[in-house]
Amino acid sequence: MNVLVTGGAGYLGSILVPALLDRGFTVAVVDNFMYGQDSLAAVCYHPHFSVVRGDVRSADTMRPLLKDADVIIPLAALVGAPLCDRDPLAATSTNKQAVIDMLGLISSNQRVIMPITNSGYGVGEAGRFCTEETPIRPVSLYGRDKVEVERTLLERHAAAISLRLATVFGMSPRMRLDLLVNDFTYRAYTDRFIVLFESRFKRNFLHVRDVARAFLHAIDNFDRMAGQIYNVGLSEANLSKLELCRQIQKHLPSFVIHESEIGRDPDMRDYIVSNDKIERTGYKPAFSLDDGIRELIKGFAMIRNTKYSNM
Secondary structure (H helix, E strand, O other): OEEEEEOOOOOOHHHHHHHHHHOOOEEEEEEOOOOOOOOOHHHOOOOOEEEEEOOOOOHHHHHHHHHOOOEEEEOOOOOOHHHHHHOHHHHHHHHHHHHHHHHOOOOOOOEEEEEEEHHHHOEOOOOOEEOOOOOOOOOOHHHHHHHHHHHHHHHHOOOEEEEEEOEEEOOOOOOOOOOHHHHHHHHHHHOOEEEEOOOOOEEEEEEHHHHHHHHHHHHHOHHHHOOOEEEEOOOOOEEEHHHHHHHHHHHOOOOEEEEOOOOOOOOOOEOEEOOHHHHOOOOOOOOOHHHHHHHHHHHOOOOOOOOOOOO
16 A cells, blocks of 8 residues: 655654554655754665655645555644744645645545644633534634645545544654643753743643554544544543643652743643544554653753754
């Protein structure tokens, strides 16, 4: 089976691509390498791996790659609200229009497994879990574009699955420090303190290797999952920012947490998520939040600067 991964050298892709190769798939990656990363260097030896430096917004780049793909995983995106707000035209053309244009270049039997952020839930109701039927209320351009892509994809292409991913954490060859668990653990490890705004705001979390496992699960169970939306997260990790910091503090006891009543967090998301639907298909995360924090602490012995972000 031939799998095309756009943005395959990014934070998610550099974990997913080796996992796909280990499963025996032939994997093609297209990436613009905008961060100068060499995160797929370790798989260049593999005879079933190929890579193209290119822009997913270019039909000339994408057409020959799409022609041979049985499964398409569109990871290419400008990820996160700050980056998208800085260049909204590039964000929308990459995060939304490139995927919509791709739909015009593929056949009805080619399978698409699309990552969508669960940040589309925006601000949920206190104490009520967001399910796949919960109304979508994104609070950022990134969230709005992703929600529109999901709607268009499922309307136009029956052979598609949407995975609404929780906030991801953990070490990756193309590391990101701007993700919440990674960021807070880095601050605990290096600065030993943090000032929290809106410390009670909650969201769901998921290890990056469990994201890769979710895509493999969707490939393995495509026929019975196709045409549907699935929340994908760690069910025991619906945590507030304060609860997350206290969990990190168990591993780094010198970490000082200060809650501020002054100031606002520009990321106003606040919701808890039910992952029951995908769990009923047999998917279960393998990595706990504690696993990720321990992993990050080891990784931060090597990473001592802030070039690893999408900021």
